[in-house]
Amino acid sequence: MNVYTHSLLHKYNIPGPRYTSYPAVPHWKFSNFTQEEYFDRMQETLSSDKRVSVYIHLPFCEFLCTFCGCHKRITKNHAVELPYLETLRMEWKQYQQLFDNELRIAELHLGGGTPTFFDPTLLATFLSDLLRDRTDSCELSFEGHPNNTSDEHLRMLYNLGFRRMSLGIQSYSPSVQKAINRKQPFSTVQKVHNAARRFGYTSISHDLVYGLPFQTLDDIHDTIDKTLTLKPERIALYSYAHGPWVMGTGQRGYDEADLPSANLKRRMYEEAKERLLHVGYIETGMDHFALPTDKLALAFKAKKLHRNFMGYTTQDTAGLIGLGMSAISDMGSAYHQNEKNLEAYQEKIISNEFPTYNGHLLTSQELATRKLIMDIMCHFEGTIPDELMELYPKFEERSIGLLGDGLMELVGKKIRVTETGLPFVRNIAMVFDPYLMEIFDDIPRFSKTI
Ligand SMILES: C[S@@+](CC[C@H](N)C(=O)[O-])C[C@H]1O[C@@H](n2cnc3c(N)ncnc32)[C@H](O)[C@@H]1O
Ligand code: SF4
Numbered sequence: 001m002n003v004y005t006h007s008l009l010h011k012y013n014i015p016g017p018r019y020t021s022y023p024a025v026p027h028w029k030f031s032n033f034t035q036e037e038y039f040d041r042m043q044e045t046l047s048s049d050k051r052v053s054v055y056i057h058l059p060f061c062e063f064l065c066t067f068c069g070c071h072k073r074i075t076k077n078h079a080v081e082l083p084y085l086e087t088l089r090m091e092w093k094q095y096q097q098l099f100d101n102e103l104r105i106a107e108l109h110l111g112g113g114t115p116t117f118f119d120p121t122l123l124a125t126f127l128s129d130l131l132r133d134r135t136d137s138c139e140l141s142f143e144g145h146p147n148n149t150s151d152e153h154l155r156m157l158y159n160l161g162f163r164r165m166s167l168g169i170q171s172y173s174p175s176v177q178k179a180i181n182r183k184q185p186f187s188t189v190q191k192v193h194n195a196a197r198r199f200g201y202t203s204i205s206h207d208l209v210y211g212l213p214f215q216t217l218d219d220i221h222d223t224i225d226k227t228l229t230l231k232p233e234r235i236a237l238y239s240y241a242h243g244p245w246v247m248g249t250g251q252r253g254y255d256e257a258d259l260p261s262a263n264l265k266r267r268m269y270e271e272a273k274e275r276l277l278h279v280g281y282i283e284t285g286m287d288h289f290a291l292p293t294d295k296l297a298l299a300f301k302a303k304k305l306h307r308n309f310m311g312y313t314t315q316d317t318a319g320l321i322g323l324g325m326s327a328i329s330d331m332g333s334a335y336h337q338n339e340k341n342l343e344a345y346q347e348k349i350i351s352n353e354f355p356t357y358n359g360h361l362l363t364s365q366e367l368a369t370r371k372l373i374m375d376i377m378c379h380f381e382g383t384i385p386d387e388l389m390e391l392y393p394k395f396e397e398r399s400i401g402l403l404g405d406g407l408m409e410l411v412g413k414k415i416r417v418t419e420t421g422l423p424f425v426r427n428i429a430m431v432f433d434p435y436l437m438e439i440f441d442d443i444p445r446f447s448k449t450i
Contacts, residue, residue, distance in 0.1 A: 012424050012427045013262045014427070016426050016427065016430050016436075017426070017429075017430070017433070018241075018426065019307065019373055019374070019377050019426065019429055020307060020308060020309045020310075020311065021308070021309060021328070021330065021335060022366070022369060022370035022373045022374065022433075023360060023362075023366060023370075023433075023435055024433075024435075025337075027360075027435045028335065028358065028359065028360035029360060029361075030358045030359075030360075032360075032361055033358060033359040033360060033361055035354060035356050035359075037334070037361055038331070038334050038336050038356075038359050038361065039098065041331055041332075041333050041334040041361065042098075042319065042329075042331045042334070043098075044333070045318050045319050045331040045332050045333065045334075046099065046103070046318060046319055046331075049317070049318055050099060050102045050103050050104055051104045051105075051106040051135055051317050051318075052103055052104070052105060052106065052317050052318075052319050052320065052321050053105075053106060053107040053108075053109075053308075053313075053315050053317045053319070053320040053321070054092075054105050054107065054108050054109070054320070054321050054322075054323060055109050055111060055309065055310060055320060055321070055322045055323070055327055055328075056088060056108070056109070056110050056111070056115075056322075056323045056324055056327070057071065057111055057112060057113065057322065057323065057324030057325055057326055057327040057338075058084075058110055058111070058112045058113050058114065058115040058117065058118060058324065059071060059072050059073045059084075059112055059113035059324065059325050059326070059342065060072070060073050060074075060075055060080060060081075060084075060112070060113050060114060060117045060118075061073070061074055061075075061112070061113055061114045061117060061145075062074070062075070062076050062114075062117065062148070063181065063182070064181060065170075065180050065181055065182040066179075066180050066181045066253060066254075067170070067180040067209070067212060067213070067240060068180075069241050069243055070112065070113060071113070071325065071326035071340060072112065072113045072114075073113070073325075073342050078117075078119065081117075081118050081119060081122050082122060083346065084324075084342075084346070085118075085122060085123070085125075085126040087324075087345070087346050087349040087350070088126065088130075088323050088324055089126060089129065089130070090349050090350075091323050091324070091349055091354075091355065092130060092133075092323060094349075094352075094354060095321060096133070101133075103133060103321075104133055104134065104135045105130070105131065105133050105134045105135065105138055106134075106135045106137070106138055106139070106316070106317050107138065107139050107140075107313075107315060107317065108130075108131070108134070108138060108139070108140045108141070109140075109141050109142070109310055110141070110142035110143065111142075111143050111310065112143055114143070114145045114148065115142050115143055115144065116142075116143075116144045116145050116148050116149045116150070116153050117145070117148065120150065120152040120153045120155075120156045121152075121156075123153075123156065124156045124160070127157075127160055128160065131160060131161070134161075138161065139163070139164070140157070140160065140161050140162040140163065140164070141162065141163075141164035141165065141166070141203075142157060142162055142164075142165055142166075143165075143166050143167075143168065144165050144166070144167050144168075144192065144196075145167075145168055146167050146168070146169070146184055146188050146189045146192045146193075147183075147184055147188060149165075149167075149192045151195055154192075154195055154196055154199045154201070155199060158199045158200060158201065162201070163200070163201055163202045163203060164201065164202070164203040164204075164205070165196055165201050165203075165204055165205070166204075166205035166206070166207060166234070166236070167189060167192065167193065167204065167205070167206050167207065167232075168207045169184070169189060169206045169207055169208055169223070169227070170182060170184075170207065170208065170209045170212065171208065171209060171212055171215060171219060171220075171223050172184075172185075172186050172219075172222060172223045172226050173214070173215060173216075173219035173222065173223065175214045175219075176212045176213065176214050176215050176219060178253060179212070179213040179214050179253040179254040179258065180212060180213065180253070180254075181253060186226045189206075189226075189230070190229075190230065193230045193232070194230075202233075203233045203234065203294060203295070204230075204232045204233055204234070205232055205233065205234035205235065205236060206227055206230070206232045206234075206235050206236070207236045207238065208223060208224075208227065208235060208236065208237050208238070208272075209237075209238045209239075209240050210237060210238070210239060210240065210265060210268040210269050210272065211239055211240035211242075211259065211260055211265040211268065212240050212259075213253070213254035213255075213258040213259055214254065214258055215260055215268065216260075217264070217267060217268060217271065220268045220271065220272050221271070221272075221275075224272050224275050224276070228275075228279060231291075233290060233291050233293075233294040234288070234289065234290045234291075234294055234296060235276060235281065235288075235289045235290075236287060236288055236289075236311070237269065237272055237273070237276075237287050237288070237289065238287050239265070239269070239287065240259070240265075242256070242259065266423065269423065270423070273289075276289045277289075280292065282297050282300070282301075283422070284296050284297050284299075284300040284305065284312060285300065285305060285307070285312045285377065285378055286377060286425050286426065288311070288312050295314050296312060296314060299314040300312075300378075300379075303378075303379050304316075305378040305379070306374070306378065307374050307377050307378050308320055308330055309322070309328045309330065312378065318331075318332060319331045319332065322336075322337075322338065323338075324338065324345070325338060325339065325340065325341070325342050325345040325346075325355075326338055326339070326340040326345075326357075332367075333361070333362050333367060334359060334360065334361045334362060335359050335360045335362075336356060336359040337356075337357045337358050337359060338355045338356070338357055339355045339356070339357045340357055344357075364387060365387050365388070365434070368385040368386075368387035368388055369385075369387075369388060369432065369433065369434060371385065372384060372385060372388065372415075372432055373429045373432060373433065376415060376417065376425065376428055376429045376432070377425060377426075377429055380416070380417040380422065380425065381414070381415060381416045381417065382414075382415045382432075383413050383414055383415070384413040384414075384415065384432070388432070388434075389413075391434060391437070394437055395410070395431055395432060396410070398431045398437070399428075399431045402421070402424070402427065402428060402431065405420075406418055406420050406421070407420055407421030407424050407427075407428065408421050408428045415428070415432075
């Protein structure tokens, strides 16, 4: 990495949203949100096509990985499984009642927490019932923890139609694993990965993280070496987001001083990326790589990639329904989040209420901005819509540095992220985010962009 890139990293490593939604969650206006209006917008979004994507949040994990930013509940008590699955079943029925049982699941993703915390037989009963409402071409995927994904899980999910699995790897370095409280040797991952292949899973993704405590460049290379021996179809290479969730945990085995510097962190990404590209992966958006034959890569090339709370997807439905504690639904013109506390979520469902925690109803200007920001994040280019043209002088002013550094182009209404600008795609999207023009005080609510 040259001196020039070093200084850019320093300059642009500021807190900013990851844009899995627009507006980003800290900018949602709860005061304007009503359940009634949300359901009206949901009806409108799904008026002509009742196919939906469904995300199910399965929040339990047996052990706490101290770096983890997901909504989870740590427990070794497996008696929680059955009541939780029952509330999920009831929640889906609530939605079906709103739509006279006409909703059809076109995509299903099981996330967490740890879906494979659940007993395969209990999960199978729940899923078989739910999947009566699926479309014929429904695509099913799940997140597996390598330490507890058993052959029974793999067989049961395969028989139900699951063909995609993502495995949480993070890093193979023993010192990193110790610091984040996640013991997971390569042999364990290899065993689950190969078993999934034998069962017939066609798309396996590995989640890696760079910038973790005590992580070195050698560690990243070693993790990439091991990953490449298994050649997963997709690789997510996430930037470690250091947020408040790790601050108060007594179990945390590291301090801020143990984290790699911004420059080293970016070098980890750049060197890992170079190696992945060299062996044939393509970069399909921020932090994501896929083999050219994978659906995500094909969608990226065809500019059909989308971004939602699950990251980059090939979603072709108008709406995403999130079920379970803390799950977020996205109806295009409105977002809805479930209660983040497990007990509050379950109590509402049992009382036959929707488990609403909050949400956001988008204005027409926000809808236009959303399209622009998602185009930048997914296709590395975009066109400023008419609704935002009154802000053009501000956009010009805010992009002076990025233009001067050769990270983006702005010609008339057209925006393009340059090759050098790819690591700074979040910074470029931020230029066009009106919230970040008015509410600078809010910026520290996000983790840093690099
Ligand atoms: C719900 S977890 C994965 C499933 C399963 N619980 C496991 O750990 O294997 C989803 C992924 O989010 C990523 N992740 C979690 N916390 C993160 C953080 N603070 N910064 C960056 N990535 C994070 C990790 O790569 C993790 O595998
Ligand atoms: S990384 Fe996975 S297993 Fe670890 S705490 Fe987070 S959700 Fe649970």
